[in-house]
Amino acid sequence: MAGNFLHLLLLLPLLIILSQTFPTTGETLTFLKSVKLNPMKLRTEKLSHFRFYWHDIISGPNPSVVNIIQPPAKNKTSATGFGMVNMIDDPLTVKPEAGSRLLGRAQGFYGLASQEEVGLLMAMNFVFSTGKYNGSTLTILGRNPVFEKVREMPVIGGSGLFRFARGYVQASTHSFDLKTGDAVVEYNVHVLHY
Numbered sequence: 201m202a203g204n205f206l207h208l209l210l211l212l213p214l215l216i217i218l219s220q221t222f223p224t225t226g227e228t229l230t231f232l233k234s235v236k237l238n239p240m241k242l243r244t245e246k247l248s249h250f251r252f253y254w255h256d257i258i259s260g261p262n263p264s265v266v267n268i269i270q271p272p273a274k275n276k277t278s279a280t281g282f283g284m285v286n287m288i289d290d291p292l293t294v295k296p297e298a299g300s301r302l303l304g305r306a307q308g309f310y311g312l313a314s315q316e317e318v319g320l321l322m323a324m325n326f327v328f329s330t331g332k333y334n335g336s337t338l339t340i341l342g343r344n345p346v347f348e349k350v351r352e353m354p355v356i357g358g359s360g361l362f363r364f365a366r367g368y369v370q371a372s373t374h375s376f377d378l379k380t381g382d383a384v385v386e387y388n389v390h391v392l393h394y
């Protein structure tokens with residue numbers, strides 16, 4: 201009797217493993233499959249730092265920004281522009297000069313999301329067009345109080361060479377034309393990726 205009990209104890213781990221491998225329902229889940237811990241035969245994760253300039257061009261014949269939402273007329277007086285949303289397809293260049301080498305574009309939108317100051321909610325994809333990064337993207341979603349010296353926003357993901365990316369950007373205004381609204385912003389991007 202005691203011997204049988206001991207056998208059962210020894211078998212217990214095996215029984216547990218078997219019951220997990222072959223669920224009693226007998227159903228096979230075809231839409232979901234566990235993959236190996238290292239799904240992409242990934243090398244070690246690395247930290248990359250990029251620096252480039254983001255051009256938000258409102259004036260001139262080829263603006264890179266369009267206003268897509270205006271707040272209701274009764275709220276338009278807000279000094280912080282609260283409620284406005286712009287869609288962007290902004291060039292990203294190596295240097296602050298507009299004509300310098302193009303690295304990619306920032307596509308997405310920003311909304312004026314603060315009643316107290318000029319504070320943007322930014323949702324944009326950096327899509328790169330150079331070298332091995334051609335076609336790879338990084339997604340930025342964060343808060344941008346534009347009059348602060350350095351604004352930090354999260355990098356929440358990426359595609360292509362930036363699969364599994366996470367990190368942050370630090371944005372600081374390089375130049376801002378009060379008359380036209382045109383802005384050049386330096387972006388320092390720190391991302392962990394494979």
Ligand SMILES: *[C@@H]1O[C@H](CO)[C@@H](O)[C@H](O)[C@H]1NC(C)=O
Pocket residue numbers: 274275278
């Ligand atoms: C929008 O305007 C109305 C009418 O002036 C005002 O009562 C309301 O507080 C405003 N809302 C915001 C979010 O500014």
Ligand SMILES: *[C@@H]1O[C@H](CO)[C@@H](O)[C@H](O)[C@H]1NC(C)=O
Pocket residue numbers: 329330331334335
């Ligand atoms: C980037 O990829 C696109 C689409 O695959 C291709 O047309 C273009 O020539 C590539 N550019 C560079 C600089 O490799």
